Amino acid sequence: MVEKASDGAQHELKVARTLDDLAALTGVSRATVSRVINGGSAAEATRRRVQEVLARTSYRPNAAARKLASGRSGVVGVVVHVDPHLLFPDPYFSQLLQGITDHLAEQGAGMMLWLGNRTKEQTLDHVLGMSFLDGVIISAHTLEDPVVDGLLSSDLPTVLIGHRRADRTASYVDIDNEQAADAITTHLISIGRTRVGHITGSRGTVAGEDRVTGYQRAMHRAGLRFDRLMVDGDFTRESGVTSAAELLERGADAIFCANDASAAGALETIRASGLRVPEDVALAGFDDVDFAVHLDPPLTTVRQALRQHGMEAARALLQLLGDPGHAPRRVLMPTELVIRQSSVGGVPHE
Amino acid sequence: MVEKASDGAQHELKVARTLDDLAALTGVSRATVSRVINGGSAAEATRRRVQEVLARTSYRPNAAARKLASGRSGVVGVVVHVDPHLLFPDPYFSQLLQGITDHLAEQGAGMMLWLGNRTKEQTLDHVLGMSFLDGVIISAHTLEDPVVDGLLSSDLPTVLIGHRRADRTASYVDIDNEQAADAITTHLISIGRTRVGHITGSRGTVAGEDRVTGYQRAMHRAGLRFDRLMVDGDFTRESGVTSAAELLERGADAIFCANDASAAGALETIRASGLRVPEDVALAGFDDVDFAVHLDPPLTTVRQALRQHGMEAARALLQLLGDPGHAPRRVLMPTELVIRQSSVGGVPHE
């Protein structure tokens, strides 16, 4: 490539790959150029001269060199250890990811993404090996998680989405699963149901366990028995279908499902057996994902603003990076009990 | 942090953050350690000694420093400039992404992801600014795309998924949209339909345009007129609903939709107007996404193995990185005409 040194043409687009190139073009030192770019102190005159050259140039700071010299890169890692085949169609995770990408993009931050394509050990290894990361956001939904453990005991700033009791000192964004489960169970009791069943979430997950606890707390407080009214599910529609059959046999007059997907499955079973919702069996879910309001009847559920969770996690991480000495950020997001026709049939339509 | 120098305990986990640390621990030079790690030449004895220390150490090479020194990082960028709200629920893109993440993870490569959260100009700027990338995969689905143009004219190795005629010299993975559209139109003609309509894809997209061309070619070859049988759509179910109504008015006895989503919409309209599929109106889509086979009746369509496309793109990029001098990799993936009951009603069930 031959390049003409036609210095006469002031507005020609020059090529400057490094700070040294810029320094040569402006006649100041590399250090000064760096200061101008990063908002350091510089005389107004030189600042202007540098910026003029900068404008006629395709210069971009080298992020790898920056990270090496300053420790900052503007890139964060996001770990959602879920099989991509399950993750993408699942409104829960996709909304979370939307929130994260939205906020990061808005703040000009880059994102490296790890999904459940590897073992957790491999993932942890890979993430810790990616030394250009400034920090990481990880969805911490299971009781045992080597990735979470590894990240928390590393010196990489980390924000969890969800958390376990052991994560007390970590930064996280979560909801009060126990309280929310208690509230929705109490709602079912308050409309006169006494045999409220529960289809649990996966037993290895924090949300699953905590919602069980909340359910039991509400039942206990009301003086109702629940030992024969709990059936294990796993957050899938399918588990809702089969578990509901069992609960109907045992005479449940209401069912609280650990999430909306399993509630949708339960709904199928209830209607297939000729029973009416909510007259014969009241039904409730958890999450308020998109389809919940479109079920027939619309589903009573607990709304958590998942996109907000994602944004909040990104915000917490960026704040943490801006002020590393700061105490851990622990954010408990609000939930909202959304009562629809699956529990209260005759609700007037506005 | 105080650290005991208990050298007696051979199996203690030592901390070594840099090559220099390792060099000090083994007694060889930093260069030698580097060679052992990267598979360079070294005496069998020293190699073993280094690896022993390596095993008792939590050392991880610094990726930023590596990139700076060698130009390689093992990280590739993936650009899918689609609004996250649309992307995640869309089986087309999610399958593509699955394929990409699967292959990259398998090969131990990292991934930075850009979605449609910014303007294309901002995205291009950001991607080019991420100097730790070794290369990038970008979905190139629109006729005009500054990101694609910018990447192709940069020196960053790039693989397109989809391509335009202008991208002749680029590496890409694509299908022959024109041929496939021709084939499925010809199929509809071969079952005796003479008024085959077409609901197009978005007019700014390569796939949309090429499928129009293929449709027209088939109609023309059969001596059929089509000037009043084409209605603009945009790949959405909604556009299928409204466009189908128009085509029915004009007397279409078959409809080829530019994708499965719009075909699903068309199906709704056809049935709502009391017509039968395929007896009165034969129907065909494109993509063969998950739900196509579950429609009633199951949808005749063109299958493209989207997950494979993603994997193939990742493979092409990694090959390109391994052999930069190599000619561009241009991969045309096969498509398959999948004939189901929406075009040939009486097909025996196996």
Place this chain on the structure above:
DNA sequence: TTGTACGCGTTATCAT
């Protein structure tokens, strides 16, 4: 085979 020494592009400290 191994070690020395330089370069990668940037930030940051320290004189000036």
Place this chain on the structure above:
DNA sequence: ATGATAACGCGTACAA
């Protein structure tokens, strides 16, 4: 306010 200069951690000619 500005310019040398030393890190940052690694790869790799080149010399030994």
